[in-house]
Amino acid sequence: MSTMSDEQCNATLAEREEFSKAMSDVPLIWDLLNTEQVFESPIDINLSQTTPLDLPPLKWENFGIPPRKMKVTNTGHTVILSAKWGQERPYLTDGPLVGKYVFSQLHLHWGTNDMEGSEHTVDGGHLPGEMHVVTFKSCYLTQESALKEKDGIVILVYMLKLQEKPNVVFQRLVEALKDVTQAHTSKKIEPFALSYLVREFVVDYFTYCGSVSTDDCIHYVMWLITRVPIGVSSTQVNSLRNLMDGEGKLIQRNFRATQPAMDRPVLHVCPSTSKYSTLLPVPKPDSTTSREDVIKIYSVERFYIQSNDE
Numbered sequence: 001m002s003t004m005s006d007e008q009c010n011a012t013l014a015e016r017e018e019f020s021k022a023m024s025d026v027p028l029i030w031d032l033l034n035t036e037q038v039f040e041s042p043i044d045i046n047l048s049q050t051t052p053l054d055l056p057p058l059k060w061e062n063f064g065i066p067p068r069k070m071k072v073t074n075t076g077h078t079v080i081l082s083a084k085w086g087q088e089r090p091y092l093t094d095g096p097l098v099g100k101y102v103f104s105q106l107h108l109h110w111g112t113n114d115m116e117g118s119e120h121t122v123d124g125g126h127l128p129g130e131m132h133v134v135t136f137k138s139c140y141l142t143q144e145s146a147l148k149e150k151d152g153i154v155i156l157v158y159m160l161k162l163q164e165k166p167n168v169v170f171q172r173l174v175e176a177l178k179d180v181t182q183a184h185t186s187k188k189i190e191p192f193a194l195s196y197l198v199r200e201f202v203v204d205y206f207t208y209c210g211s212v213s214t215d216d217c218i219h220y221v222m223w224l225i226t227r228v229p230i231g232v233s234s235t236q237v238n239s240l241r242n243l244m245d246g247e248g249k250l251i252q253r254n255f256r257a258t259q260p261a262m263d264r265p266v267l268h269v270c271p272s273t274s275k276y277s278t279l280l281p282v283p284k285p286d287s288t289t290s291r292e293d294v295i296k297i298y299s300v301e302r303f304y305i306q307s308n309d310e
């Protein structure tokens with residue numbers, strides 16, 4: 001996939017398909033974005049209703065390189081971790097992706113208590129929080145311009161799962177929270193490689209296309225949801241609840257309600273039977289769907305996307 005240049009940004013569907021076919025069974029997935037209906041996110045992930053699909057492994061570049069600067073910001077809606085690198089930023093390619101998707105920021109969603117907080121639900125149940133790693137397609141140069149494009153934004157989703165011990169990397173972010181309790185404040189922190197927090201996954205994730213709406217427009221998002229959650233302590237999640245919004249009120253609930261799935265396809269990419277994939281039950285390994293089946297699914301489904309991230 002390294003031959004895939006940024007010029008592919010403006011490739012027609014036919015060109016993309018040709019490229020995809022040449023590379024393997026890649027995506028078809030982007031076809032989902034070329035339709036009329038609006039599907040909102042987040043959604044419930046119901047394993048029994050996902051469609052297994054084999055794709056080339058996702059590739060992660062530069063995530064192991066520590067940035068030059070790193071900061072934690074309270075936006076009044078969430079807390080963001082952002083960074084600046086002395087060289088090329090971390091980016092993703094391959095898997096379902098056509099082109100390079102560069103890291104923009106990561107942020108968190110949480111609730112009033114540990115029984116809620118995640119945006120996506122798993123078989124109807126919430127986890128206590130959810131981390132979103134926002135990436136945008138490099139050929140659009142900025143996240144702002146990428147937001148206007150159907151294939152501009154890909155968000156990686158990591159569920160937060162409670163564990164007894166605090167997560168030492170997550171703690172770096174937690175320690176900065178006391179300095180950003182007020183909305184629109186930032187705190188510089190000691191830079192660390194993103195790969196410590198953003199665990200690299202190459203197979204065994206879910207993907208679907210959903211949207212994020214702001215006041216006057218709809219942004220398209222492809223979601224990649226890893227089955228392996230991030231372990232954090234209850235105390236660490238609780239520290240997020242001390243942050244305040246622009247009116248000085250505590251941000252205790254910044255997740256959106258799940259939207260009806262509307263029969264949209266949710267793909268389970270390269271299902272694994274790994275015991276470390278603890279987010280959901282292990283799928284049956286012999287259920288991989290053929291390319292023909294997937295084409296059939298996509299030809300009847302109409303896609304779009306909607307919801308409000310930041």
Ligand SMILES: [Zn+2]
Pocket residue numbers: 107108109132309310
């Ligand atoms: Zn988000």
